[in-house]
Amino acid sequence: MVDYNLLNLQLQGKGKNIELLENFHQEFERRFVNLNNLQPIFELISFPFGEFDNEDISSNLAHTFQLNSSYLEFEILTIQSDIILKARANDNNFWNLLPEGKYPLLRSVAMRIFAFFGSTYPYEAAFSQMKNIKFNCSYFNPFFEVDRA
CATH class of the missing domain: 1.10.287 (Helix Hairpins)
Known part of the structure; x- marks a missing residue:
C-alpha cells in the first residue's frame, strides 16, 4: 500500500x-x-448622483489620476445639480452625453475607468461569431468535420 x-x-x-x-x-x-481606493471612484462613475462626500471623492480622484482637486469638486457639484443630466443618468452612454468642454476632467476619468473593463467584449463577440461560423460550416458541409463539444 x-x-x-x-x-x-x-x-x-x-x-x-x-x-x-x-x-x-x-x-x-x-x-x-489600490483597489480599495478605487471603490468610491467606481461608485461615482456608475451613478454620479449618489450621496458622496464631494471633497473626499475629488481628492481621491485627483490623487489617483493626477488631476486638480478643486476643478474636480466643481465638476462633481455641477453635474449633481444638473436635473437634465440626472434624468438621463441610467443611459448606457451617459458619460458620452456630457459636453466635453463643460466636464473635461470627469469625462476623462470615466473614459479611463471604462477602458479597464471595455476590452473583453470585442473578444467575446468575435469568439462567439467564430463558433457560429464553425458550427454552420460543419452543418452545411458534410466534408468539414468539427468536434461540436
Missing part, C-alpha cells in the same frame, strides 16, 4: 505548496493594493 502523503513530500518537498501560495498572495496584494 502506498502512502500518498509520503509520496507527495518526496515529489514536491515539504512546504513548497505553502511557499507558492504565499508568493501568490504577496503578488496579489502588490498588484491590487
Whole structure:
C-alpha cells in the first residue's frame, strides 16, 4: 500500500505548496493594493448622483489620476445639480452625453475607468461569431468535420 502523503513530500518537498501560495498572495496584494481606493471612484462613475462626500471623492480622484482637486469638486457639484443630466443618468452612454468642454476632467476619468473593463467584449463577440461560423460550416458541409463539444 502506498502512502500518498509520503509520496507527495518526496515529489514536491515539504512546504513548497505553502511557499507558492504565499508568493501568490504577496503578488496579489502588490498588484491590487489600490483597489480599495478605487471603490468610491467606481461608485461615482456608475451613478454620479449618489450621496458622496464631494471633497473626499475629488481628492481621491485627483490623487489617483493626477488631476486638480478643486476643478474636480466643481465638476462633481455641477453635474449633481444638473436635473437634465440626472434624468438621463441610467443611459448606457451617459458619460458620452456630457459636453466635453463643460466636464473635461470627469469625462476623462470615466473614459479611463471604462477602458479597464471595455476590452473583453470585442473578444467575446468575435469568439462567439467564430463558433457560429464553425458550427454552420460543419452543418452545411458534410466534408468539414468539427468536434461540436
